[in-house]
Amino acid sequence: MDVNHPTGTHSRADALALRYGTEAEPTNGPWNDVIATLLSHRSVRGFLPDALPAGTLETLIAAAQSASTSSNLQTWSVVAVTDPAKRAALAKIASNQKHVEQCPLYLVWLADVSRNERLGVEESVTLETIPHFETFLVAAIDAALAAQNATVAAESLGLSMVYIGAMRNDPVEVGRLLGLPPGVMGVFGMCVGYPLPTVTNAVKPRLPQSAILFHDTYDATGESATRAVYDERMAAFSQRHDMTQDTWTKRVKGRMGKIAAMSGREKLVSILNGMGFPLR
Ligand SMILES: Cc1cc2nc3c(=O)[nH]c(=O)nc-3n(C[C@H](O)[C@H](O)[C@H](O)COP(=O)(O)O)c2cc1C
Numbered sequence: 001m002d003v004n005h006p007t008g009t010h011s012r013a014d015a016l017a018l019r020y021g022t023e024a025e026p027t028n029g030p031w032n033d034v035i036a037t038l039l040s041h042r043s044v045r046g047f048l049p050d051a052l053p054a055g056t057l058e059t060l061i062a063a064a065q066s067a068s069t070s071s072n073l074q075t076w077s078v079v080a081v082t083d084p085a086k087r088a089a090l091a092k093i094a095s096n097q098k099h100v101e102q103c104p105l106y107l108v109w110l111a112d113v114s115r116n117e118r119l120g121v122e123e124s125v126t127l128e129t130i131p132h133f134e135t136f137l138v139a140a141i142d143a144a145l146a147a148q149n150a151t152v153a154a155e156s157l158g159l160s161m162v163y164i165g166a167m168r169n170d171p172v173e174v175g176r177l178l179g180l181p182p183g184v185m186g187v188f189g190m191c192v193g194y195p196l197p198t199v200t201n202a203v204k205p206r207l208p209q210s211a212i213l214f215h216d217t218y219d220a221t222g223e224s225a226t227r228a229v230y231d232e233r234m235a236a237f238s239q240r241h242d243m244t245q246d247t248w249t250k251r252v253k254g255r256m257g258k259i260a261a262m263s264g265r266e267k268l269v270s271i272l273n274g275m276g277f278p279l280r
Contacts, residue, residue: 021205021233044160046199063153064146075139094166103191111139114183164189182276
């Protein structure tokens, strides 16, 4: 089985085996090209300079705008960043992730309540819900759903991508660079392009379904055993792809164990307060 197989061209059994790092799971069920594309997703962190075909950006955005949006409020926007100086500054914010500068298309996805706020001003109505945490959450969810639709569209076209959550290392500076008004926050970035042939481009195994799918009642029984199984699969995956040998347990401890791993994001609530999201 070729792990670097082009997007969506594996058989059902092979695609599921890659996703779970073992035999196909679940063993039976429906299958089509869309699901094949979804299951073959992998983040790519190195891009060729090749430009995308004309109209690709607009097609990805049409896919993004086709996602559901809470109450059709459409509280998201997106900035395509082409200016090399801005790209360099954004890469620096993202702890020097070189692909932010390198990829042919870099998008910053925005939670954006400012448009609706301006509507309120023009219509002389106070939109009382705007300062509430619920509204920020709706905007962040809207942005994520839109971005994921763009991801699926890109991958269905044979493009690769990686999300850049590290935009939240410094949302104020991202806002300054992109001219964001109050009530707009860059929730994450996204690199899109053709993968460098030299970078790891493999489907990363996920937790077994028994760890995350429950029927009627949440049930964490057996979780330790499931985690041990997944740790083994992730260790084997890391070894296969010359990554620092890593288990999922180690990763969770490393990313969630110390505040320092938040790279400044631990101050997010107070930062948002200063960005027009008072979050009540
Ligand atoms: C919101 C979000 C932010 C992310 N931020 C980064 C990032 O800043 N840098 C990076 O290399 N990967 C980032 N990732 C990619 C994840 O590390 C990746 O999705 C995860 O390890 C699973 O691997 P896969 O996407 O190849 O299946 C992010 C993913 C998400 C969903």
